[in-house]
Amino acid sequence: MKKIVIIGAGPAGLTAAFELLKRDAKEYQVTILEETGVIGGISQTVRHGGNRMDIGGHRFFSKDDRVMQWWQDIMPRQGKPSFDDIKLHREKQLAKDGPDPAETDRVMLVRRRVSRIYYKRKFFDYPVTMKPQTIKNMGAATTIAAGCSYLKASVHKLPEDSLENFYINRFGRKLYSMFFEGYTEKLWGRHPREISADWGSQRVKGLSIRAVLKDMFSKIGPKKKNQKHVETSLIEEFYYPKYGPGQLWETAAEEVRKMGGTIQMHSKVTQIHTDAKGKVLSLTYEKDGKPETIEGDIFLSSMPVKDLVAGMNDVPAEMAKIAAGLPYRDFVTVGLLLDKLNLKNETDIPTLGNIVPDCWIYVQDVGVKLGRIQIFNNWSPYMVQDPEHTVWIGLEYFCAEGDKFWNMSDQECINFAVKELVSMGVISSPSDVKDSHRERIKKAYPAYFDTYAQIDDLIAYLNRFENLFCIGRNGQHRYNNMDHSMATAFEAVDNICAGKTDKKNVWNVNTEKEYHEEKKES
Template identity: 70%
Template sequence: MKKAIIIGAGPAGVTAAYELLKQSKEYEVLVLEESQEIGGISRTVRYNGNRMDIGGHRFFSKDDRVTRWWDQIMPLQGKPSYDDKVLGRSVPLKKGGPDPEKEDLVMLTRNRVSRIYYKKKFFDYPIKLNAKLFLNMGFADTVVAGCSYLKTAVVKKPVDSLENFYINSFGRKLYSMFFEGYTEKLWGRHPREIAPDWGAQRTKGLSIMGILKDNLVKLLPAKQDKKHVQTSLIEEFNYPKYGPGQLWETAAAEVERMGGEIRKGCKVTKINTEGNRVESLVYVCDGQEVTVEGDVFISSMPVKDLVAGMNDVPKDKAEIAAGLPYRDFVTVGLLVKKLNLKNETKLKTLNNIVPDCWIYVQDTGVKLGRIQIFNNWSPYMVAEPEKTVWIGLEYFCSEGDKYWKLSEEKWVKYATAELLKMGVISSESDVLDSHRERVKKAYPAYFDTYEHMDDLIDYLNHFGNLYCVGRNGQHRYNNMDHSMATSFEVVGNILSGREDKKNIWSVNTEKEYHEEKK
């Protein structure tokens, strides 16, 4: 029997293991996971009866293979969830599907609401160039934004940076309001230092010209199309009852049921190559080095660390890998009595809290990047969803910097102070409980040596039995479904004998928005 060794038990690693075992009886599968958790950045953290989704994960995809896979692991609800029942809310139900009030292995249907909070007003995210945007901005800023775009429309800037991409798309005024400061928060670099690749996938390729013409004449409150404003907020996605980690823990259990082995607390440190093949790898577990040989190796570990552990790497390729940048982040969970944010939408929520899953914080006066409201992801994420609000405050930083090193106590004080400054809560006494999580290499970044990534890909591809999958495995800002799709492609290649890996690296290279299904 052949042996497949998979590095990492996140979405890409678990998917690869599951598919290889399901589709073939020829492979013994071993998964090595550095942490003690399943799911990687898609794990669910449990704390005092409440649950945290690290980074936020919507289960929505354009790829039907992915949606079918999710449904096999965790079927869609057939009965209303707790908040659906309390609010009399109508959601799609699957005939014969599980009842979330009685069963745990169930996927819920949720409202997709994410907005930007800027100068104490809500704007759609991604930015939509509609009447509400300009009403919130006010007449003066709208005129400036319109003139700014018209100026840019005459003379386009070369699209050689993320800054110029945004300015060409929206004009300098909207860029300075909604993109410049937040991008610098997220990446720790000014947009002029970042390649434009990332922007095209996050703005739906919007063009301002026609929309400005349509909306500049609709700025008086009496002319606001309220029906359009409300419905524009509503999209749906699926979500496991107890968060994303529940799905990956369930899938991992299936991997083990099918005969696969998952070893936790095992950090891969060396990859031994000979010629154009990987022969074995070394991992450390409980302080002991262990060497394992294999026939195929599937890696979702950061490319930077993968190449650093390989022998005989050419100097130029080693330098590319060593220079690949990442952004780390900290999530501070706060259990609060209430939020001072008014629900002015028509969406029903428990205690009438704002309906957002995420709130993006564009104000540069605070370091806070996003607020997650876990009550809105699933009422089962919160021990007492009708009495408390469980939120996650997301801060972007770099491993080893002063923010990364802050103690949990100082982080809670810092985050609480920023919420008070923003007026989101009224008093420190509103905070009932707290928990902090730190996440390494959460976001692969597109600057520094990333411009030479294609050279590194060519080098890695010459190892015929090595496959790179997932967000960190490919150093690509993938969503969860894209990470899974890379593993589908890898398993297909292994079982069909396909040597060319172009299909694996081509997942999520289209320039359209990640979540737009046609």
């Protein structure tokens, strides 16, 4: 029996454990070491006062059919209407013999995708569309300026040596300055000219003014039979667990335990012991303040590369320097319970309480630090204790661990967030807030600057350890979505089961040049 040790009980780690045990529970002895007391990593669900928070927002959609099927095997798609579907007389394509959300919790809901940009107190589609309302919101002069700017960018392409040039080439300088420049700087704490274009190629592949116009005209005319791609703006629905993403990963963890796997919580890995022949021998981790050691035959790591390398022995100075310099962006969510939002639902989408229908609202205004607003009612009515009479929102802030914003007390941070919402006109007064909660997440976003330019050298070094597989977002220092993190686990498990030590397929996940939410049609 091979001993498999997995670092991290997030999507990548749990997927790997589940797959190994499902394929051959007699062949593999699987142990997961999780630093925190929470299952799911950044894909956790936080409970507070009868309400639930999704940290960062997690749509369950993938162009990878294997991932989509895996999710539905864990949590079947709804076969009966959800609470808000019934109240609003909403029709959806339900799964035959699927579970009833009113009677069971282990169910995946089908949700409508709505995300918009809130800029200067007006709503714009996200991604930006060229429909009449967009032109009206921008005004004639701005629209003409944006059009001329785009035409200029189409003729005179800039070298794509920065994220700034990546955006300008696709949208023109005017739209870039309105919808990308300020928000990107909020997210990363760096101006887009300082960030590698790799981030753009990972996150906005396929999106441009040309794609927007193509999308718009495809909706006007009949769909062509040979149309092979669906751009991200056409993906109008996604799956979502009844109680948020953490519910799915908590369920997956239960299944891992049922198949014989061990999940040790509050077990922080501090040392990775290697030999000179290119093998990992064991790990040291802290549990209840005491160091413990676990040996293994194969190791899978979803812990941050920075911390992984820092814990390894005999690391060459140059590799240690690259790893130590890898940057991250940390994350704070402030949950607020309100009677109502001071925003009118001017769409034709019905909602409980007639609130705006958005899952996310992207805040482009540079006058506030706030990056995004989540409306949990719209993700799932079951995330909110009283979804008909209250609105439960999450205010997302990007920061750096240890900076002034991160170090605020809970109440200071909540007061700051509430003040920003009032200034934006999203709520009328601080008295609108009925309850609140703050969550802080370290290393939420691997960043694409500083020593990231040398990441390939570090990958080559890590690949020398034949029994070590780096998986997941932080395990690969790549801004993967949840499905990509799972795909790295699938690839690693395939290799382990086949006895392969080459890691190329694991690292190649999410490096293709198609947009990661674009799904090919047959």
